[in-house]
Amino acid sequence: MAMFYGSQLQAMIPKLHSTNFEGIELIRPMYCIHEDDIIAWKQYNDLEFIQCACRFTENCTMCDNGGGGSKRQEIKLLIKRLKRDNPNIENSIFGSIHKVHLDTFPGYKTKGETHSFLENY
Numbered sequence: 733m734a735m736f737y738g739s740q741l742q743a744m745i746p747k748l749h750s751t752n753f754e755g756i757e758l759i760r761p762m763y764c765i766h767e768d769d770i771i772a773w774k775q776y777n778d779l780e781f782i783q784c785a786c787r788f789t790e791n792c793t794m795c796d797n798g799g800g801g802s803k804r805q806e807i808k809l810l811i812k813r814l815k816r817d818n819p820n821i822e823n824s825i826f827g828s829i830h831k832v833h834l835d836t837f838p839g840y841k842t843k844g845e846t847h848s849f850l851e852n853y
Contacts (some may be wrong), residue, residue, distance in 0.1 A: 733807055740841075744827040768821075 734742035746763035750756040762770060774781065814821045834840055839848045 733803060736807065737803060741829075741832075 744760065746760045746768050748758050750758060811821060811825075818824070835849075837849070839846060841847070
């Protein structure tokens with residue numbers, strides 16, 4: 733979503749230090765679990781997801797996975813279509829964020845500072 737709607741290559745790391753609360757870490761324990769597996773586990777255990785302020789969950793209950801205006805749903809549908817031609821597309825996308833070659837990018841940002849390839853040209 734960051735690439736299509738934010739003009740940036742960005743990902744969410746599975747463990748990071750909070751910028752709002754000193755000494756607190758955010759841990760995403762289900763970072764490598766496919767959403768379909770989480771949903772199957774939820775259904776198997778007869779659990780319900782709680783609703784949050786996230787626009788995705790708000791639309792998810794209304795749209796029957798048909799889109800419903802959510803950008804997240806729109807990207808999910810795009811990936812689903814891409815999987816028809818390349819069933820391994822999700823692994824390729826996930827793998828690419830683990831193998832970034834910064835020296836091939838014209839620019840990058842780290843710790844709030846923007847850098848350009850021209851710095852070393």
